[in-house]
Amino acid sequence: METRSIRGFHDVLPEDAKRWHRVEETAKAVFELHGFSELRMPVLEFTEIFARSLGTTTDIVEKEMYTFADRDGSSLTLRPEGTAGVARSYIENSMWAKSPVTKIYYTGMMFRHERPQKGRYRGFYQIGAELLGPEEPASDAELISMVWNILEGTGITKYLTLEISSLGDGICRPQYKEKLVAFFAPERERLCEDCQRRLETNPLRILDCKVKGCSEIASRAPRMIDSLCADCASHFAEVREALDSAGVPYVVNPGIVRGLDYYTRTVFEITTGELGSQNAVAAGGRYDGLVEELGGPRTPAVGFAMGMERLILLHQAAFPEGFGREISVFIAHMGEEARKRAFRLASELRGLGISTEMEYGGKSLKSQLKRADKSGARLTLIIGEDEIRRGVVKVRDMDTGKEDETTEINPGLEIAGRLGGK
Ligand SMILES: [Zn+2]
Ligand SMILES: [Zn+2]
Incomplete structure (x- = not known):
């Protein structure tokens, strides 16, 4: 027998744990300042929870989930992200009936069968939070500034850029999809095989394609941010205004697509130039339709997740000397x-x-x-x-x-x- 861990899975060694604690404790302290409480969730859920929330045509659901049959034949999946589980628990425990605003954070391991690279694992740790109930722009701005405050608290914002955009809603996004289809249809033959299929299933995903030919064409495509309806446009303007008033530095990047279907309106990414191609450190956005999609009452929500491994790499760059003494x-x-x-x-x-x-x-x-x-x-x-x-x-x-x-x-x-x- 060869004694080794599974490819893409890693240990956090005792000598590194202090650094992890530092980051986790900073995050928890900031969560508490905003009135968020922890939810501890199982790592396994019924596959349907993820398929329905993330969208069956997303990369995660199509190619990356660890899915297997339980002994009774039901399909189970190791969680590839945290939001779907939070939404499931929110519905199952009727949290919506207890308060008009629910603030939850979570930490733990997620599982995706991706190609391992520096800072990217198949078993990886995330810290995330969800703010469920309000749809007002102030809640988007609170969540985003909370994320920024966590990163500031860990001392790594000098490496980071916060980018925001809006993906529209159920009114303006379908219209935008039509615009996209009309734009890409004449270019069909020049798109990769995946994107030719996406043209029918989910044209938004073409904007995300890493194939050079596709991204070249996509760079000329109409932009969602120019196609927002009046409500979405004013929502986005108010998010920006609130972020300005909180002193959170950001840039508007209309190119943010996010890999998941459930996002509506505000989306954001926090990226770094320090880690090569693995440049996203944290990301999130609004998902007003998800709870309803999973069988709950209509519940607007906004959330985020950040990858601990990448955060830790930046933390090592910022504080290479490590941390204090072990014992007194x-x-x-x-x-x-x-x-x-x-x-x-x-x-x-x-x-x-x-x-x-x-x-x-x-x-x-x-x-x-x-x-x-x-x-x-x-x-x-x-x-x-x-x-x-x-x-x-x-x-x-x-x-x-x-x-x-x-x-x-x-x-x-x-x-x-x-x-x-x-
Ligand atoms: Zn493509
Ligand atoms: Zn809209």
Whole structure:
């Protein structure tokens, strides 16, 4: 047997976890500031939930989902994104009946069978949020500025650009689709095979095609943003005005299509030039029809998701030195009596909220001090027979190398005090 992880899946190693925590904690703090609460969802849903929300002609549903039959034959899918599950839970738990506004965030692993590249995995982590209920532009602007605040909090906005656009609604988008079909039809033969099919199934997706010939033609196509109805146009104008008033920097990019069918009106992407072709760090938008499509009441909503792996790559670029020390105190000891004393003291220090490690067995003092050095501890405590006899603990300050002894009867509190004063 070959011991390895599945292609496209990866571990977050303990030495990197601190960085992940930093980003996650920043996001959670900003979510709380906006009154969002966490929803923990299963990673498996009935396939239909995704097929119906994402659209059967999208790349995700057509090619990328991990779908399999359950033992009773029902079709299950590992979630490729979070919004469909939130909408399913929103309906199932009648959240709409409890409050006119529901604010939810989630974190966790998503699964898509894509070609793995730098910053892109088949099993990847996302942080996302959904604001369900209101359709007013202020809610779009709140969500977008919240995303921006999270990224600002993590210190990486210098690498980022926020782009926004509008995809219209059930009134102006069908008209726009007709315009697109009329535009692409004469070019049909020059489109790739997928796009020839898209011309019938979903012409909007042609705008997203990465094939050079297609994107060349698409660059001359009519733009949704010029085809908005009056309501959509004023909605978009108000989103922009609110973002301006919140001081969130953005550019309007009419080229944003988004890979999913459920988006209406506002869409946005946060991109970076630092990661090669994997340039989207966060994305989202309004999806006023999704909850209804899944069998719930009409519920306008706006949401976003961001990819943790790409965020972490940018975070590494911004803070290459990594994060702080792992522990505060390391206890080295010599002799049976000292080992027992060390164990007691370690428990006491942890009880005082001080992260503490000790040597378990009978290693030489030299090798214990080596480990203490590597641990990043601020203080190393040394207990030998002499210290036991005199009722003291030797304290080495790992920054200065200076050594002295505890003077108090209770070394735990004294050590806590020393750490506090540093
Ligand atoms: Zn194409
Ligand atoms: Zn419209």
